[in-house]
Amino acid sequence: MIELEDHDHAKCVARILTHAETLCQKRGVRLTEQRRKVLAILADSHVPASAYDILDKINRQGNKLAPVSIYRALDFLTAQGLIHRIESRNGYVACTHAHESNECGETGSCDPENVTVFLLCDQCGQAGEFHSEALQGLLDKIAATERFRANAPILEISGTCAQCQDSSIEPLEAHEA
Numbered sequence: 001m002i003e004l005e006d007h008d009h010a011k012c013v014a015r016i017l018t019h020a021e022t023l024c025q026k027r028g029v030r031l032t033e034q035r036r037k038v039l040a041i042l043a044d045s046h047v048p049a050s051a052y053d054i055l056d057k058i059n060r061q062g063n064k065l066a067p068v069s070i071y072r073a074l075d076f077l078t079a080q081g082l083i084h085r086i087e088s089r090n091g092y093v094a095c096t097h098a099h100e101s102n103e104c105g106e107t108g109s110c111d112p113e114n115v116t117v118f119l120l121c122d123q124c125g126q127a128g129e130f131h132s133e134a135l136q137g138l139l140d141k142i143a144a145t146e147r148f149r150a151n152a153p154i155l156e157i158s159g160t161c162a163q164c165q166d167s168s169i170e171p172l173e174a175h176e177a
């Protein structure tokens with residue numbers, strides 16, 4: 001679980017990248033330079049980025065990459081559970097799930113059978129990732145009753161984050177104007 005307000009983001013980015021390296025090594029898959037670059041761009045912000053946002057950033061860094069390479073990298077990172085696709089924002093975020101904790105078990109990334117909850121802020125655009133045992137239990141119960149097998153369920157909830165609620169009296173744009 002990640003607290004978006006007041007967190008050490010540099011530590012957050014470092015943790016995501018270190019975890020990706022360890023995990024890929026453990027699984028015997030290659031975190032190529034391209035894949036790492038795409039992950040680093042996603043890790044840089046908690047606001048979901050589209051494939052074209054990523055392409056744009058890579059080009060501005062002076063690297064030329066074809067859109068198809070971005071999509072391939074995104075497919076790889078999604079398959080490894082290192083990033084998540086946020087349908088309602090048409091973008092991707094790096095997984096910030098606390099992977100060093102026991103709840104990840106052997107897999108070391110978000111279990112595709114477990115529900116991931118995203119709290120999406122309509123104002124700053126940030127996505128907070130959460131896992132809830134209570135919610136998981138409820139979903140398992142519903143799935144069992146319906147004999148339904150959920151495939152990487154993601155719950156996307158939009159609203160206003162704590163930070164934006166606190167600053168709503170004096171919006172940021174007022175300072176910029």
Ligand SMILES: [Zn+2]
Nearest residue numbers: 008009012013
């Ligand atoms: Zn962060």
Ligand SMILES: [Zn+2]
Nearest residue numbers: 095096097110
């Ligand atoms: Zn995750």
Ligand SMILES: [Zn+2]
Nearest residue numbers: 121124161164
């Ligand atoms: Zn916000």
